[in-house]
Amino acid sequence: MCGIVGYVGKKGDCVRVLSDGLKRLEYRGYDSAGIAYIDNDKLSVIKEKGKLENLLGKIDLNKKANLGIGHTRWATHGEANETNAHPHVVGKFAVVHNGIIENEKEIKKQLESKGYKFKSDTDTEVISALLDYYYSKNNDVLKSIDAIDKTLKGAYALGIICMDDKDTLYAVKKNSPLIIGAGDNENYIASDVPAILGRTNKYTVLEDGDYAKITNN
Numbered sequence: 559m560c561g562i563v564g565y566v567g568k569k570g571d572c573v574r575v576l577s578d579g580l581k582r583l584e585y586r587g588y589d590s591a592g593i594a595y596i597d598n599d600k601l602s603v604i605k606e607k608g609k610l611e612n613l614l615g616k617i618d619l620n621k622k623a624n625l626g627i628g629h630t631r632w633a634t635h636g637e638a639n640e641t642n643a644h645p646h647v648v649g650k651f652a653v654v655h656n657g658i659i660e661n662e663k664e665i666k667k668q669l670e671s672k673g674y675k676f677k678s679d680t681d682t683e684v685i686s687a688l689l690d691y692y693y694s695k696n697n698d699v700l701k702s703i704d705a706i707d708k709t710l711k712g713a714y715a716l717g718i719i720c721m722d723d724k725d726t727l728y729a730v731k732k733n734s735p736l737i738i739g740a741g742d743n744e745n746y747i748a749s750d751v752p753a754i755l756g757r758t759n760k761y762t763v764l765e766d767g768d769y770a771k772i773t774n775n
């Protein structure tokens with residue numbers, strides 16, 4: 559097991575919420591960690607293998623950001639190193655993933671034949687590329703999420719950022735846990751309630767097949 563946390567909100571507390579949330583999910587076990595957030599319209603990605611302190615040592619907790627995703631990884635595809643740590647960015651999409659994709663080999667082959675190149679050994683990077691591929695065809699994030707939901711086999715809780723939509727956090731859940739937390743002008747996703755306790759006690763548990771588009775309000 560491992561963890562996901564995500565933030566969208568006007569208060570700019572993103573980096574602190576992600577860091578605190580990941581600490582509160584440490585009990586689930588992990589071998590590496592990472593975060594991505596939008597900073598001055600650009601995506602910043604910070605990853606590190608091993609203990610969360612290694613990652614936190616690289617993060618400026620006072621940095622203001624309104625949208626971000628964080629992850630602790632328990633490797634299933636590829637060793638525990640910085641390259642394989644999440645988030646995985648392909649084209650316009652950054653993705654954190656808990657779970658295992660069973661048909662990643664065949665999808666990867668198809669995407670490679672369309673020109674996609676992969677940097678990591680993970681099944682998760684295949685999800686980012688598949689989203690980017692569908693989005694390049696339909697220019698609609700929710701439709702692209704629906705399309706990957708119909709294509710992927712296995713287990714996945716996903717936190718997703720699309721660089722064309724910098725005020726919105728997207729999430730999907732199948733066979734891995736994910737909740738949405740509702741705050742005041744800021745909202746969250748997380749693998750489990752402790753990650754967001756102290757921020758809000760209002761939350762919705764996603765069901766298999768659910769996906770969500772979450773803004774600050």
Ligand code: GLU
Pocket residue numbers: 559560561630631632633634635636642655656657658659680681682
């Ligand atoms: N299967 C993914 C990987 O190996 C995600 C593992 C996880 O749940 O953290 O990177």
